[in-house]
Amino acid sequence: MSTTTQLPHHRELFGHPIGLFVLFVTEMWERFSYYGMRAILVLYLVGLTTAENPGLGWTKGEALALYGWYTMMVYVMSIPGGIIADKLLGQKKSVLVGGVLLLFGHSILAVEEMWAFYTGLVLIVCGVGMLKPNISTMVGGLYKKGDIRRDKGFTIFYIGINVGAFLSSLIVGYVGEVYGWHYGFGLAGIGMALGIIQYVAGQKYLKDVGNFLGASQNEEEKALLNKPLTKIEKDRVVVLLISFLIVIVFWGAFEQAGGLLNIYTMEKTNRVLMGWEIPASWFQSLNAMFIIFLGTVVAAFWANRKLKGKLSTSLFKMILGLIIMGTGFFFMTGATAQFEATGSSAMYWLVLAYLFHTVGELCLSPVALSFITKLAPVKYASIMMGVYFAMTGFGSKLAGLLGEWSESLGEYTIFTGIAIFCVVLGGLVLLIRPKLEVFTHGVEDNEVEMHEAEGFDLAEEN
Numbered sequence: 001m002s003t004t005t006q007l008p009h010h011r012e013l014f015g016h017p018i019g020l021f022v023l024f025v026t027e028m029w030e031r032f033s034y035y036g037m038r039a040i041l042v043l044y045l046v047g048l049t050t051a052e053n054p055g056l057g058w059t060k061g062e063a064l065a066l067y068g069w070y071t072m073m074v075y076v077m078s079i080p081g082g083i084i085a086d087k088l089l090g091q092k093k094s095v096l097v098g099g100v101l102l103l104f105g106h107s108i109l110a111v112e113e114m115w116a117f118y119t120g121l122v123l124i125v126c127g128v129g130m131l132k133p134n135i136s137t138m139v140g141g142l143y144k145k146g147d148i149r150r151d152k153g154f155t156i157f158y159i160g161i162n163v164g165a166f167l168s169s170l171i172v173g174y175v176g177e178v179y180g181w182h183y184g185f186g187l188a189g190i191g192m193a194l195g196i197i198q199y200v201a202g203q204k205y206l207k208d209v210g211n212f213l214g215a216s217q218n219e220e221e222k223a224l225l226n227k228p229l230t231k232i233e234k235d236r237v238v239v240l241l242i243s244f245l246i247v248i249v250f251w252g253a254f255e256q257a258g259g260l261l262n263i264y265t266m267e268k269t270n271r272v273l274m275g276w277e278i279p280a281s282w283f284q285s286l287n288a289m290f291i292i293f294l295g296t297v298v299a300a301f302w303a304n305r306k307l308k309g310k311l312s313t314s315l316f317k318m319i320l321g322l323i324i325m326g327t328g329f330f331f332m333t334g335a336t337a338q339f340e341a342t343g344s345s346a347m348y349w350l351v352l353a354y355l356f357h358t359v360g361e362l363c364l365s366p367v368a369l370s371f372i373t374k375l376a377p378v379k380y381a382s383i384m385m386g387v388y389f390a391m392t393g394f395g396s397k398l399a400g401l402l403g404e405w406s407e408s409l410g411e412y413t414i415f416t417g418i419a420i421f422c423v424v425l426g427g428l429v430l431l432i433r434p435k436l437e438v439f440t441h442g443v444e445d446n447e448v449e450m451h452e453a454e455g456f457d458l459a460e461e462n
Contacts, residue, residue: 011205016153017142019209022202023135024160029195030099030131031164033106034074035288036172036188037124038258039281042067043266044181053180060263061404067259068400070121075393077129082137082386084130090212091134091141091382092203098131099196103189110186120185133385134210140373140381141209151314151370155299158366159292164191166288173281225379235439236375240384242436243318243371244391249425250322250364251395252402253329253418254357257287260403261332261350264411269335270344283350290358298362313444314371315437318364319430325360326422328353332415340412374443 011018045063047055058066085094105123108116139157143150168191176184229237265271266280306312335349368388376384406414 016149016156017205019142019202019205020139020153020156022199022205023139024157026095026099026195026199026202027135027157028160028164029191029198030102030135031161032168032172032191033102033164033188033195034124034128034168035165035284036168036176036191037106037109037185038071039169039173039262039284040176040181040184041070042259042262043177043281046263053177055181061407063263064259064400064403068397068403070125071255071258071396071400072393073125074128075132075389075391075396077125078133078386078389078393079129079383080386081129081131082133082382082384085134085137085212085382086379088212090210091138092206092210093212094130094134095138095210096196096199098127098129098134099192099199101127101130103127103192103196106185106189106192110182110189112182129386133382133389136369137373137382137385138206138210140370145374150373151367152296152299152303154366154370155295155362158362158369159295162288162291162295164288166285166292169285169288170282173284174279177279177281229377232441233377235441236443237377237380237384239315239436239439240372240375240388243315243368244388246318246322246364246425246429247368247388247391248395248398249422250325250360251392252398253395253422254325254361255396255399256403256418257284257354257357259399260406260411260414261353263403264332264335265350268339268345268411269347269350271347273347278347283347283354286351286354287358287361290355291362294358295362298359299366302367313433313437314367314374315433316430317367318371319426319433321360321362321364321367322429323360323423323426324363325357326419326426328356328360329415329419329422331356333412333419336410336412336415375440 042063044055045058045066046060047057081094081098085091089097101123105120105125105127107120108123109120110116136154136157139154140150143153168188172184172187172191175187262280262284265283269280271278271280302312302317331349331353335345335353338349339345369385372384372388373381402414402418
């Protein structure tokens with residue numbers, strides 16, 4: 001069992017605990033390594049490059065199949081990662097173990113041998129499983145229950161993820177496409193090494209979160225953890241599990257970015273700008289760039305909306321995020337129609353699609369992370385976070401399957417079908433949202449009151 005609630009007052013920076021920024025930078029470098037590798041993985045598998053920098057020469061279907069299995073297992077392993085943290089190591093040590101596994105995994109990928117390729121993928125899968133759910137749970141542990149800053153804290157943390165993703169798509173993507181795929185993989189390993197160094201150096205700001213209690217628990221804590229779940233806790237778990245269905249569909253659509261959209265960008269998009277052809281992997285950075293610029297704006301919009309008493313519950317945000325993201329695929333419908341008519345599609349279709357995907361992601365993903373730390377029973381905090389990331393993994397596998405089906409159905413059908421399904425499903429869940437929120441038992445109702453009672457000025461913070 002590991003701690004997840006803030007007990008003493010934490011030193012603050014920009015209105016948030018300093019520990020948030022330690023975790024921000026750690027996750028930034030971890031995501032630099034992961035997204036750098038993700039940006040070039042499918043391109044390396046299909047070998048869409050010059051003879052001087054050959055890939056493996058797999059078919060599109062084979063590449064997308066492996067991509068789907070890999071991205072699924074990366075997140076499914078968050079379940080055992082969460083269990084290990086709760087039962088054996090605590091979140092803080094689990095994050096460190098995950099970082100070391102990732103360092104080895106990315107470094108081994110730099111070796112130009114098939115055994116190294118598969119070994120590296122396995123180590124990355126295990127490393128993300130240990131790190132991802134536990135670092136996110138530690139973020140939640142920096143805030144007291146009812147603290148309205150929690151959602152914004154997760155958004156700031158989420159920006160850290162995307163700073164890493166933005167830089168890696170440009171740097172690792174360019175190195176991989178131009179100088180050699182394995183140089184790109186090795187560069188991702190260097191990023192992870194920097195993340196580990198920073199995490200170890202910042203431990204003094206994380207003393208009160210992520211610790212394994214184990215045998216040191218007092219009798220009161222033992223009694224709390226051994227108690228069966230109450231009806232309210234069970235109801236909240238049910239709401240979480242239902243919300244995870246939204247998560248699967250969302251990521252099943254969104255993760256086309258690293259798979260089908262990535263290949264579409266390479267094969268069918270006119271990427272020439274002022275006489276220079278933009279590397280296909282660079283378009284992976286658009287999502288991260290938009291998040292960096294829009295992250296705090298979206299968070300402030302929802303926080304101010306909550307203060308004004310307007311509808312701004314977590315479920316509402318997540319549903320709206322699914323609808324907005326799905327709408328972005330209509331731009332890819334336009335892109336494929338243009339390609340069929342002229343033999344090439346313009347870059348602006350991709351830019352608009354990624355913009356809508358980003359706004360949808362900002363409404364759903366950081367909010368979902370915060371939602372779990374609000375509703376999950378304390379003794380299952382890391383496990384529930386692990387289940388969330390496993391759902392993300394199932395969504396990624398769905399993305400791979402949809403990419404494979406595009407070989408027979410065509411991109412136009414896949415992109416349009418995704419858009420329609422997401423919008424319709426979001427609308428249906430929106431209708432039953434009030435009934436679902438009854439089962440949260442008012443977990444978000446008193447956030448504004450508690451925030452104001454503790455003397456925070458939300459207007460200045462935003």
